[in-house]
Amino acid sequence: MNMNKTLFDKIWDSHVVESIPNGPDILYIDKHLIHEVTSPQAFNELKERNIPIFRPEQIVATADHNTPTKDQHLPVKDLLSRKQLKELSQNCEENNITLYGLGHPYNGIVHVMAPELGITQPGMTIVCGDSHTSTHGAFGTIAFGIGTSQVTQVFASQCLLVEKPKKLRVNVNGKLKKGVLPKDVILYIISKLGTNSGTGYFCEYAGNVFEEMSMEGRMTVCNMSIEMGARGGLIAPDQTTIDYVEGREFAPKGAEFEKMRAHWETLKTDEGAEFDQEYSFEAEDIEPMITYGTNPGMGIKLTGSIPVEGNKSDAKALAYMNFKPGETLLEKPINYIFIGSCTNSRIEDFRVAASYIKGKRKADNVNALIVPGSRQVATQIKEEGLDKVFEEAGFTLRQPGCSACLAMNDDKIPEGEYCVSTSNRNFEGRQGPGSRTILASPLTAAATAISGKISDYTQTLN
Amino acid sequence: MEKFIKLTDTAIPLDAENVDTDQIIPARFLKATDKEGFGENLFRDWRFNKNGEPNEDFVLNQDRYSGSILIAGNNFGCGSSREHAAWALKAYGFKAVVSSYFADIFKGNALNNGVLPVQVSPNFLHKLFTAVEKDPNEKVTIDLEEQKIKLESSGQNESFEIDPYKKTCLLNGYDDIDFLTNKLDAIEDFEQKRSENLNRLEETLQN
Ligand code: SF4
Numbered sequence: 062m063n064m065n066k067t068l069f070d071k072i073w074d075s076h077v078v079e080s081i082p083n084g085p086d087i088l089y090i091d092k093h094l095i096h097e098v099t100s101p102q103a104f105n106e107l108k109e110r111n112i113p114i115f116r117p118e119q120i121v122a123t124a125d126h127n128t129p130t131k132d133q134h135l136p137v138k139d140l141l142s143r144k145q146l147k148e149l150s151q152n153c154e155e156n157n158i159t160l161y162g163l164g165h166p167y168n169g170i171v172h173v174m175a176p177e178l179g180i181t182q183p184g185m186t187i188v189c190g191d192s193h194t195s196t197h198g199a200f201g202t203i204a205f206g207i208g209t210s211q212v213t214q215v216f217a218s219q220c221l222l223v224e225k226p227k228k229l230r231v232n233v234n235g236k237l238k239k240g241v242l243p244k245d246v247i248l249y250i251i252s253k254l255g256t257n258s259g260t261g262y263f264c265e266y267a268g269n270v271f272e273e274m275s276m277e278g279r280m281t282v283c284n285m286s287i288e289m290g291a292r293g294g295l296i297a298p299d300q301t302t303i304d305y306v307e308g309r310e311f312a313p314k315g316a317e318f319e320k321m322r323a324h325w326e327t328l329k330t331d332e333g334a335e336f337d338q339e340y341s342f343e344a345e346d347i348e349p350m351i352t353y354g355t356n357p358g359m360g361i362k363l364t365g366s367i368p369v370e371g372n373k374s375d376a377k378a379l380a381y382m383n384f385k386p387g388e389t390l391l392e393k394p395i396n397y398i399f400i401g402s403c404t405n406s407r408i409e410d411f412r413v414a415a416s417y418i419k420g421k422r423k424a425d426n427v428n429a430l431i432v433p434g435s436r437q438v439a440t441q442i443k444e445e446g447l448d449k450v451f452e453e454a455g456f457t458l459r460q461p462g463c464s465a466c467l468a469m470n471d472d473k474i475p476e477g478e479y480c481v482s483t484s485n486r487n488f489e490g491r492q493g494p495g496s497r498t499i500l501a502s503p504l505t506a507a508a509t510a511i512s513g514k515i516s517d518y519t520q521t522l523n
Numbered sequence: 524m525e526k527f528i529k530l531t532d533t534a535i536p537l538d539a540e541n542v543d544t545d546q547i548i549p550a551r552f553l554k555a556t557d558k559e560g561f562g563e564n565l566f567r568d569w570r571f572n573k574n575g576e577p578n579e580d581f582v583l584n585q586d587r588y589s590g591s592i593l594i595a596g597n598n599f600g601c602g603s604s605r606e607h608a609a610w611a612l613k614a615y616g617f618k619a620v621v622s623s624y625f626a627d628i629f630k631g632n633a634l635n636n637g638v639l640p641v642q643v644s645p646n647f648l649h650k651l652f653t654a655v656e657k658d659p660n661e662k663v664t665i666d667l668e669e670q671k672i673k674l675e676s677s678g679q680n681e682s683f684e685i686d687p688y689k690k691t692c693l694l695n696g697y698d699d700i701d702f703l704t705n706k707l708d709a710i711e712d713f714e715q716k717r718s719e720n721l722n723r724l725e726e727t728l729q730n
Contacts, residue, residue, distance in 0.1 A: 078713040079706070084688030087706060089713055099605065101556035112704060127554065141554035148556050192604040192628060206628055208606035210635035210699070218703035220710055224686060226627075256541060257598040257624055290601065292627050324724055356541050356601070374540035374596065467550040467603075476573075488545040488602060490568050 065331035067228050068297050069263050072203045072328065076186045078220060085222040091185040092119055093215045094171045095158070097149040098126045098469075099190030103212040104152040114156045116219040121180055122153050122160040125170045127469050130432055130459035133163050142470065167310075169435020169461045172196035172403035176280065177437055179309025183298035183325040188215060193403050193485065195286040198295035199279035200302055201328050203263070205293040226292050227337040229262035230330075233270040235344030240519045242413065243278035244405060244483065244502035246270065247285045248350035252360035254340065259291025262338065265330060266296050270344050276305040277409040284404045285485050288357040297329040349519060351390060352487050352500040354378035359487075363505065364391060364517050381489055382497050383477075390499070390515045397480035398429045398510040399492070402466035405483035405503050406434030408441045414507040415450040417518075422454055424513025429456040430472065432464040456510065468493040481509040525637045526696040530618055531664040531675065533590030536655045537582055542595055543602030544629060548611040550603075561607055562614030587659040591618040594651050594663075598622070599640075600629025609636045619665050621672065623648045634689050635698065641665055641672055647681040650674065667693060 066074070078087040100122070107114065114120070127142040137143040146163065153160035161167040167174055172193055175181045181197045187204040188194060190212045197204035207221065214221055231250055264286050271279060279296050286294030303322055306312045313321050348362040355378040361367065366389040367379070379386065400406070400414055411433070423429050431451055433439040439461055442448050451458050465472040466484040468491070474480040476495030483506050484491075487498035501509070508518035552564045569581050577584045593612065599622040600608065609632040612620065619639040633640045643651070654661045654674050662675035667690065673680035685693075692698060703710075 075717075078710055081688055084686065087703070087710070089710065089717075098553050102558050102606075105557065106700075110700070112700070115707065115710075126550075139554075145554050145556055190604060190606075192602065206604040208604055208609070208628060208632035208635060210606060210632065214699050214703055217700050218707060218710055220703055220706070222688070222699045222702065256601060257626070260598075260624065260627055290598070290626060320721065320724065324721065356543070372540070373538075377539065467545075469550050469553065486543075486545070486602060488543045490549055491545050494549070494551075494568060495573070 063333065063335055065334040067330045067334045067336065068201060068265055068295060068328055069203065069228055070334070072184055072186065073225060076203070085224045088186060088221050088223050090119070090188050090215050090219055090221060092121065092175075092180060092187045093219070094175055094187065094189035094194070095120060095122045095212065096126055096171050096189070096191065097124050097145045099209050100152065100212055101145065101148050102209050103216055104156070106213050107216055112217050114158070114216045117157045119219060120158045121175065122149060122158055123168055123171050123174055124149060124162045126463045126467065128163050128462040129470050130462050130464050130472055133460045137163075139470070166436050169437065170403045170406065170463055172280070172284065173406060173434030173438065176200065176276070177309070177435060179306055179312030182306055182312065182321070183302055184328050188221065192287045193284050195291070195293040196280050196284040196403055198283040198286065198293050199276060200306070201295055201298035201325070203293060203295065206287065226263040227261055229259060229264045229291065229338045230336045231264055231266050232268040232339070232341040233266070233344055234268040234341070235270065237270060237344045237347060240349055240504060240522045241347050242502040242504055243274055243281040245350045246347055247282045248352065248357070248360045248500060249347045250342065251285065251289045251358050252350065253342065254289050256288060256356050256358040257290040259286065259289040262291050264291040264294040266294055267330070271296050272299065275409060276301060277407040280407070281404055285357065288485060298325045349502060349505055351481070351505060351515065353382060353384055353390060355381055355487055355489050357485065357487060357500060360500070363515070363519070365389065391517060392514055393479065394426065394514045395479050395481050395509050396426050396428060397474050397478055398427060398506045399432070399465045399480055399482040399484065400503050400506050401430070401432030401434070401464050402484035403434060403463070404485045406432060406438065408438055410483065410503040411438070411442055411447050412445070414503045415447040417504055417507045418454045418456070418511065419450050421511050423456060423510045426513045427510045429510040430465060431456050431458045432472070433461045435461050454511070465492050467491060468496070474498070481506045481515070524692070524696050524698045527618065527637055527639050527667055527693040529664070529666045529668065530591065531662055532592050533588070533660060534592035534594050534621070534651070534655050534663045535582055535588045535590055536652050537593060537595045538652060540596035541598045541601055544600060544605050544608040545602055547600070547608040548605065553605060553607055558610050560614070561611035562616070565611040565615045591616050592663050592665065593617045593620045594648070594655060595620060595622045597645070598624045598626060600633070601626040604628045606632040606636070609633045609638055613638050621648070621651060634693070637693065639665065639667065639693065641683050643672060643681050643683060650679055
C-alpha cells in the first residue's frame, strides 16, 4: 500500500474519532463558525430536544448575510432581518457563544473576519453553514460548508458524520500575465473543468502560481472551490501562511506558536501520494476572465466570445442574460459594478482597484458599489487613504457585509441590469430578482466602472 | 425524521440542468427563523411572473403533472448550502428527487430531511423524462430497501447507490443527532488524546 499521504489525508485522518463500518467517519471539528441565516433553526431544534451545546468555546458567530451596509449604528429597518439578528444575539448569549455582531470592531463576513483574526489556522477542521467555508482552505485547513441539520450536529457533539471525499489536485505552473489576478485563475479553472467536476472531491491547489500567491489571493481561489462542485479546496501551509497567522488576535502566542509552527510545517502532501483525479494548467494561458451565463463555469477570457455550441440549459442561460452565442462582451454598456463579497473584499482587492481608479472618474452611467468584507478592512481602507480615491472617482463606499453578493439587504441590482461583480455566483436573480451578474476580478470591475462598458483595459496597464 | 421505505407515485419533470439552491428558494426568503412556510416560495421566480401571477410555462403550474417525485436535470442542488432548499421541497410535498447528479451539500441536506435523492444514469434519466412527459399518469416506484427505481408501465428499472448508514437512518427514521449524542464519551477521549499528541510533539522538539 502507498504510505505516502496527501495533505488532505493527514488533516482528515488526524480528526477521525471513529469510522463507522460501511458508513461515514465521525469527524472532529476544531472551529464552528455561525451566522444569522443558517443557525436559528439549529438552535431551536436543540432547545426542543433539550440537548446542550457541547463545546460553545469552539464556536464563533458573526452577523453578515442580512445586515445593512448603511447606518449600521441605527436599528435595522427590515423587520425580518432585525428579528433574525436579534435571535442570533439571544442564542449566543444563552449559550455562551462569542458573537461579533453588527457594529463590533471584529464584525464582518464570516470568511473574511475569521482568517484576519487568526481564528483560522493551518491543520484545523472548520465548518460553517455557508458553502464558501472552503475559503479557509487557503491556510491548509479542511474547511467546508454544511447544512443546518449539520450545524445542529456540530452544536450537539462538535463532530459531523461525513464520508471521506475523494482527492483531486489542480496544478497551475508558470508565470501569470500582467493584470491576471487570483480571481481570474479560479474562474479559468472552473471554466475549463465545469461546475460539477469537483463533486465528491476535496481539491488541493498546487504549483508555483499558488505558492507565490499572497494569503488573500489564496483565499479568493479556495473560496470558489465549491463553484466547481468540490466540497472544499486547500493549499499547503508555507512561510507565507505562517507569517500571515503570526501575531493575529487569536493566533497562538510564544511557545505555543512555536509548537504549532512545528506541526504546521509537517502539513504537506508527501512525494508520491496519490490523488483520485488530477489536472494541470499553464499560467501563461490564463487571461482576465468574465462570465457570460448563469453559472460560474460559463466563463471566457475578457476578449473572448461566447461559445457557439451549447445545450438547452446553455441556451436558457443566454436568454436570461440576453446574450447570443458567438457574441463578444467587449463594448457592452454596464450600469452597475460591485466590489465586495467573501471572494474579493480584502484589502488587496481594494488596493488593486484603487490603483487603477486613482486619478480617474467613473462613467456617468455607472453605479459603483464598494463593500469591504469586515470592519477591520474598512478601517484599513481609511488608513491607506483608499476611501479618498474611491470618493474622488465617484464610487460609493459602504459598511461591511455580504451585501449585493446575495441581495438579502437593500443592495440589489435592478431587474434586467448587468452587474460586473467580484462575487462568486452569477445565478439567476442572485443579486436581486431579474438581475444579470457578470463575474470578474476587482480590476476588471474597476476598469468597467471607469469606461462604463466592458473593455480590454489590459492594454493600458503599466 | 419520517421513514422512507418505498414510494410509488406520479412524477413532475423539471427539465433543467444545474438547478441551484438560489432557484429552489431565493435568498430573500431566508429571513425566517423556523422551518415552516418555505413550500410557498419553492422555485419562486420560476413559478410566478413579475406581477405575482403563476407562470403557466413552469412545470409545477401545469395541471397535467402532479406527484411527490421530482425529476430534474444534471447537477441538481448546486450552489448555496442553504438547507432551506430541502425544507422547501419537502414542504411543497416532494419526497424524492431524481437526477443524474446531485451537488454534495444538497444531497446531505435532503437526506437529513427524509427527502431521498436518487441518482440515476443519464440514460435512465432520459427514459424517465420521456415516459413522464408522454404520459403524466406514469407511475414511478422508488424502493429504498432494494435500491431500485422503476417505471411501472414498462418495468424498466435501474439500481441506485446510497450510503448504507444513511439508508439505515431513512428506513428507520433515525437522525445523526441521536447517533452522535450517544458518542460523547468517545469524542471526549479523542479530544484528550489529541492534546497529548501535540504535547508530545513539543517534547520531541525540545529534545
Ligand atoms: S459574501 Fe456572498 S458568498 Fe460570501 S458568505 Fe456572504 S453571501 Fe455567501
